[in-house]
Structure formats: C-alpha cells, structure tokens
Amino acid sequence: MAVDPSFVGRRWGPFRYTVGLEKLREYVAAISGGAPNLGLAGLPDDVHPVLHDEAVAAVGAYRSVIGFPTFAVTFAMAPFGAAMLDPALGVDLLRLVHGEQDFEFLEVLRPGDVLTTHGDLVDVSRRGRHEVLAVRTESINQNGRMAVRGLFTAIIRG
Amino acid sequence: MPSYTLGETFELVREVDRYRPIYYAGASGDFNPIHIDPEVGRLAGLGGSILQGLCTLAWAVDCFARYLGDPGAVTKVHARFSRPVALEDTLTFKGVVTEVDGQRLKASLSAENQRGEAVLKDVALEGRPPPGGPR
Numbered sequence: 552m553a554v555d556p557s558f559v560g561r562r563w564g565p566f567r568y569t570v571g572l573e574k575l576r577e578y579v580a581a582i583s584g585g586a587p588n589l590g591l592a593g594l595p596d597d598v599h600p601v602l603h604d605e606a607v608a609a610v611g612a613y614r615s616v617i618g619f620p621t622f623a624v625t626f627a628m629a630p631f632g633a634a635m636l637d638p639a640l641g642v643d644l645l646r647l648v649h650g651e652q653d654f655e656f657l658e659v660l661r662p663g664d665v666l667t668t669h670g671d672l673v674d675v676s677r678r679g680r681h682e683v684l685a686v687r688t689e690s691i692n693q694n695g696r697m698a699v700r701g702l703f704t705a706i707i708r709g
Numbered sequence: 710m711p712s713y714t715l716g717e718t719f720e721l722v723r724e725v726d727r728y729r730p731i732y733y734a735g736a737s738g739d740f741n742p743i744h745i746d747p748e749v750g751r752l753a754g755l756g757g758s759i760l761q762g763l764c765t766l767a768w769a770v771d772c773f774a775r776y777l778g779d780p781g782a783v784t785k786v787h788a789r790f791s792r793p794v795a796l797e798d799t800l801t802f803k804g805v806v807t808e809v810d811g812q813r814l815k816a817s818l819s820a821e822n823q824r825g826e827a828v829l830k831d832v833a834l835e836g837r838p839p840p841g842g843p844r
Contacts, residue, residue: 574736581736582767584723599780612839613781620774620783621767625738628763644741645753649762651789651831659781 553682554640554707556675563633563686564669568626570618572662576603578622618660623690623699627654630670631686631703640672642684642707650683650706658698665693670703680709713777713809713838719816721772721802725760725794733764760794765828769818772802773834777814784813785835792828799823804834814838 576594577587579602583595600607601617608616635642660666667690674685688701730744739761742749747757766788774780794800801821808815814836820829 578736581729581732582764582771586728586732587736599774602780612779617781619767619771619780620786621763621770624763628737628739645743645749648793649790651787652763652766653785653787655785656783 554642554675554684558640559672559675561634561637561639561672562669563630563637565667566626566629566633566669568629568666568668570622570660570662570664570666572605572616574625575616575618575622575660575662578625579603579619582619582621613659613661615661620656621654622660623654623656623701626666626668627688627690627699627701628703629668630688631701631705634670634672634684634686635705640684642705646708648706648708649703651702651704653700653702655700656698657700658692658696660698664698666690666698668699670701673702674704678706682707682709713806713814715806715809717776717806719772719776719804721768721775723768723800723802725796725798725800727796729764730758730760730796733761737761737763739763755793756795758796760796760798762790762794765790765794765800765820768800769802769820769829769832770834772804772818773816773836776804776816777836777838779839782836782838783834784837785833787831787833789830789832790828791830792822792826794822794828798828800828812837 581587670686670688673687685704690699692698750758804818816834818832
C-alpha cells in the first residue's frame with residue numbers, strides 16, 4: 552500500500568539527546584575496526600586522538616574530545632525512525648532500504664552538548680516501481696545554534 | 710606546511726567482519742533487524758544481514774577526514790546507497806579533490822566492493838581545512 556502524499560509536511564519530534572563521552576568513543580571504535588567496548592578490543596592506533604583522548608584533545612584546537620561527524624546519526628535519525636514506524640504512514644519495514652543521505656555538519660559535537668531534533672516529511676513520490684520517502688531533520692544545540700541538518704531518503708521497494 | 714591540492718587522491722579500505730553490523734548497531738542505535746538478524750535479512754530478500762548504509766557512509770567520511778587530518782573539518786556529505794553491503798565484503802574508498810578555494814575544499818569519492826561494484830554513488834564531500842594544515 553502506497554503512502555498517502557498528503558502526509559508531506561508531517562513533523563516528528565522534538566527529540567532531545569545529550570552527547571556522552573563514552574558514546575563518542577564507542578562510535579569511533581565501531582567505525583574504525585574496533586568493538587564498542589574498550590576493555591574488549593581497544594581502539595586501533597590510527598584513530599585521531601581528538602576523537603577519544605581527553606588529555607591530547609584538551610590542548611588542541613577544539614579544547615575537548617569531539618564527535619566524529621556522522622556520530623550525528625545517533626540523534627538526527629530519531630525523526631526518520633519515528634516516521635518509518637508511524638502506523639499512519641504504514642511503511643513495510645521489510646521493503647524499506649536507505650536510498651540516499653545528506654548531512655551538513657555546522658557545529659562540532661562535544662560531550663555534554665544537548666541536541667534537539669525534529670524532522671519533516673518533505674517528499675512522497677514514485678521512482679519506477681519504488682516509492683521514495685524523504686525526511687529532512689534539523690538538530691539545534693543548547694546554544695540555539697543549528698548543529699546538524701540531515702536529509703534521510705528511504706526507498707520502499709516495489 | 711601541508712597543503713591541499715586539486716586532483717589529489719586519498720584512499721581507505723574497510724573489511725566488513727561478521728560482527729560489524731552488530732557493533733555499529735550498538736554504537737549508533739540503528740538496530741533495524743535486517744542488520745542484526747540474518748533470518749530477517751533473508752526474508753527481506755537480501756540473502757542475510759546487510760551492513761547499515763550509514764556505516765558505509767561513515768567510512769566514506771572517515772576517508773575524507775583522514776585526508777584533511779581533522780575530523781572536525783568535514784562540513785557536508787551526500788551519498789546514494791547503490792548496492793547492499795554484505796558480511797565479509799571488503800570496501801575500497803577512493804577520493805579525489807575536485808575544488809579548493811582556501812576556505813573550502815570539495816571532493817568526490819567512489820566506494821566499491823571486492824567485485825568492483827559500486828556500493829555508493831554520487832558521493833560529494835565538503836570540508837573547511839584548517840588554515841595551518843591539519844591540527
């Protein structure tokens with residue numbers, strides 16, 4: 552069953568997320584060939600210290616450990632996830648694949664940052680046999696600054 | 710002092726070990742069953758679990774961030790997921806600098822599996838390289 556295009560404009564959120572130092576480290580471990588459990592596997596040697604080493608990062612340009620840019624998915628994906636699970640839209644999760652992704656990283660992420668994210672359904676259309684759904688997200692930090700913009704495009708396979 | 714040059718290339722290789730989608734799920738919160746349950750992956754017609762597209766995207770961004778020398782200098786990314794990534798695939802990311810104007814650097818990138826099939830398409834990256842080179 553196709554998603555009704557009249558749902559374009561529907562909003563999910565706000566979702567609040569507080570960035571934690573260990574979550575930043577777990578994420579870097581998982582994308583760097585390690586396991587998100589430092590005691591088990593440790594971090595590979597070639598990972599940039601600003602992503603995990605507090606002592607080195609404190610005297611660097613950012614004065615703090617920072618998040619790897621795509622760590623933003625942990626909070627920015629919330630409205631997209633909520634949309635895909637929204638019974639009103641009725642998306643068949645077994646036919647769902649991630650089609651495209653856009654991010655703009657406007658502020659670096661530091662431990663203790665609080666991000667508030669909402670997302671709007673901006674597209675419901677057909678692409679051949681498939682259906683395309685797109686959710687545009689905005690994540691604003693505790694200083695009221697736009698930190699991350701995302702565009703999550705899902706394909707519902709026909 | 711390091712400089713960034715038009716046409717310069719950079720590369721990263723990543724192996725998708727059997728637990729990668731589970732590690733990535735734990736770290737990112739993306740627990741979609743098609744990534745962590747091979748049975749659901751088969752039911753979805755994908756032949757088993759597949760890696761989260763956003764993990765592949767993170768590797769593309771990491772390839773660029775390592776070239777810039779500063780993960781905080783990446784400002785934009787766009788990518789289309791053109792093919793599922795299976796367990797035990799090996800992905801090769803190859804980037805090339807397409808524009809440098811001092812304040813801003815743009816790059817494109819290819820991402821292929823061990824059979825030379827593109828898993829990402831239309832990848833566009835943008836960064837703000839630190840004036841003094843990587844920090």
